[in-house]
Amino acid sequence: MPILEVENLSISFNQYTTGLKQKNIQVISSLNVTLEEGEILAVVGASGSGKSLLAHAILGILPDNATISGTIKYNGEVLTNSQQASLRGKEIALIPQSTNYLDPLMRVGNQVRTSVRTGDATLAQRAVFKRLHLKQNVEKMFPFQLSGGMARRTLLSTAIVSDAKVIIADEPTPGLDPVVIKEALSNFREFADNGCAVMLITHDIESALTIADKIAVFYAGTTVEVAPVENFTGDGEGLRHPYSKALWRALPQNEFIPIPGSQPHPSALPSGCLFAPRCIKATAACSQQQPEMRELRNGMVRCIHAT
Amino acid sequence: MRKNVGLKIGIFLLLKGLRMLTLLVAICLISFLLIKNSPIDPIQAYIGADMLKVGPEQREKIAEYWGLNEPVMVQFLNWGSALLQGDLGNSMTYRRPVADIIGERFLNSLVLMLTAWILSGMIGFIMGVVSAMKKDTWIDRMIKWYCYTLASTPTFWMGLLMLIVFAVWLGWFPIGLGVPAGVLAEDVTIADRIEHLVLPAITLSIIGVANVALHTRQKLIDVLSSDYVLFARARGERGFTLFWRHGLRNVALPAITLQFAAFSELFGGAVLAEQVFSYPGLGQATVEAGLRGDVPLLLGLVIFSTFFVFAGNLIADLIYYIVDPRTRESRML
Structure with a gap:
């Protein structure tokens, strides 16, 4: 049984446009992902496709002007707001992107200690710093004194000490050198091998492929395909959705061919399939309604033409 | 490390002191000039109601005694040097320092x-x-x-x-x-x-x-x-x-x-x-x-x-x- 299931999740924001006119902007629409214990799911997609919002929705920390529909199940049970609040930091941990997520006026050691749920916080913090090769004096530092790699390891250690079963890592790799990236990724693999479920949100497909078990491809606020990592080989013939194939081929180490057009803005989404305007296989039926997610060859796809 | 912080704060205070000094000089000069150009006549303000009994020659003498006929800058420097010696002068209304x-x-x-x-x-x-x-x-x-x-x-x-x-x-x-x-x-x-x-x-x-x-x-x-x-x-x-x-x-x-x-x-x-x-x-x-x-x-x-x-x-x-x-x-x- 999956530990975390997101079904038909939609998120929209209420925004004032001109004067008192309000506008509802749909940023995530009918999204489905599932997380299994001991498994790494990489969520990949371009910037602005709503990846971080998915993480915030799971934790229940979206801003007040967000409207959410759909269900999020944890251990088979539908999560309510209060349950989300009690799971945060205990069962589900977030690893954010940058030092901005650390309190600028608090010593990092103390910040890690606040995540400890049981036992001696100081001991737990020191142990995890040692494990991640952070020197003892780092605990006395303030966030602005950390290097990029040290900040990354500090953020990682907040998740480790919390003993959470589900780890959501939001863009853990950008701006880091290859050695640190490799180290961070191997830490995630270690999490999963210890029985945690890891959701790795990234636009760095290349790194994601090296450790993930499954890849969920995001486009304009929804998942178009969930594929086992083995499908991402050759010229992408194992992939199901035209967008995943295009994404794969656009990578520099593959054919490096981009497709024309760009991802639609949340305020101007097409009526049918979100990818139809850029799709070579698009037919009249595609713009009728958004296709449902369906199972296909041991994966999931949201396309009526996929085989 | 600790000594360094002390030194830094020392330099900080020194710079602030310099800034304070320049600010004071500027404030003194501006307020002195403002008052100098205001309608307040220092002799009249000093003598008050007895002004009618004071003739133009006596006025002249008082002005000379106080150095009021000297150029403005000299007057400012006179006042400034008294100030530096801690002498703010006497209040005319209270007749006290x-x-x-x-x-x-x-x-x-x-x-x-x-x-x-x-x-x-x-x-x-x-x-x-x-x-x-x-x-x-x-x-x-x-x-x-x-x-x-x-x-x-x-x-x-x-x-x-x-x-x-x-x-x-x-x-x-x-x-x-x-x-x-x-x-x-x-x-x-x-x-x-x-x-x-x-x-x-x-x-x-x-x-x-x-x-x-x-x-x-x-x-x-x-x-x-x-x-x-x-x-x-x-x-x-x-x-x-x-x-x-x-x-x-x-x-x-x-x-x-x-x-x-x-x-x-x-x-x-x-x-x-x-x-x-x-x-x-x-x-x-x-x-x-x-x-x-x-x-x-x-x-x-x-x-x-x-x-x-x-x-x-x-x-x-x-x-x-x-x-x-x-x-x-x-x-x-």
Whole structure:
């Protein structure tokens, strides 16, 4: 049984446009992902496709002007707001992107200690710093004194000490050198091998492929395909959705061919399939309604033409 | 490391001292020139009502005795060198050394301003925090409404209102002055002084609250929408714990700094409040010196208030420098 299931999740924001006119902007629409214990799911997609919002929705920390529909199940049970609040930091941990997520006026050691749920916080913090090769004096530092790699390891250690079963890592790799990236990724693999479920949100497909078990491809606020990592080989013939194939081929180490057009803005989404305007296989039926997610060859796809 | 910090603060103070010096010289020069060009005639101001008995030749002699016929810059330098020797001159209205008057008045004002300063700082901070934590609820609207109203209320008007309600109608407090009228100075008790202090202090605090409250509110709202608070919430922190761990830490420093930097407004407010309550403080002395053409006292007060406001700003800077780890442990001013 999956530990975390997101079904038909939609998120929209209420925004004032001109004067008192309000506008509802749909940023995530009918999204489905599932997380299994001991498994790494990489969520990949371009910037602005709503990846971080998915993480915030799971934790229940979206801003007040967000409207959410759909269900999020944890251990088979539908999560309510209060349950989300009690799971945060205990069962589900977030690893954010940058030092901005650390309190600028608090010593990092103390910040890690606040995540400890049981036992001696100081001991737990020191142990995890040692494990991640952070020197003892780092605990006395303030966030602005950390290097990029040290900040990354500090953020990682907040998740480790919390003993959470589900780890959501939001863009853990950008701006880091290859050695640190490799180290961070191997830490995630270690999490999963210890029985945690890891959701790795990234636009760095290349790194994601090296450790993930499954890849969920995001486009304009929804998942178009969930594929086992083995499908991402050759010229992408194992992939199901035209967008995943295009994404794969656009990578520099593959054919490096981009497709024309760009991802639609949340305020101007097409009526049918979100990818139809850029799709070579698009037919009249595609713009009728958004296709449902369906199972296909041991994966999931949201396309009526996929085989 | 420790020695280094001491050295840094030493250099910091030295630079600030230099800045203070140049500021004082500029303030002295400008106020001297302003008064020199004002309609106040120093001889007339000195002699007062006896002016009719003084002939033009005597006037000439007095002017010569005081050096009033010398060029303006020479006069300024004469005054300046006396100032450097600690001689602020004699007040014409009080017939006493200016330094004595300022010292005495300052003590009265200090109690008033300090009370108002602490009260307004603490109440304003708490109001701002409550308002930001309960943003967009009725309590936030009430506090905002209160602050906007007060921010646009003149101090003297508030003072009059307080006098009408609490001194005239309710009769809880005396109508003015710093001590009871008709009582010998040695018979005045501390309770008397406190009784006379309450209304002006409350007036000043009520007005001063708005500034701190609105600034704290905005700052805390910024902090609460920051990435690090989002992450703290993601780790399960909420409500008071969240405020205590991350909110207070990040909002206290700007609030304290603001409160020290508000010394100038406090001084300005005190001038008006003391006038309304006839409270014998620095503010009242300033108004009188201005109205009666008491040049030495006025200049003395200008210099003193410059010192006072500069000290407030200096303390604010110093607190930031010493307390904030980002300036303390990394860069040099």
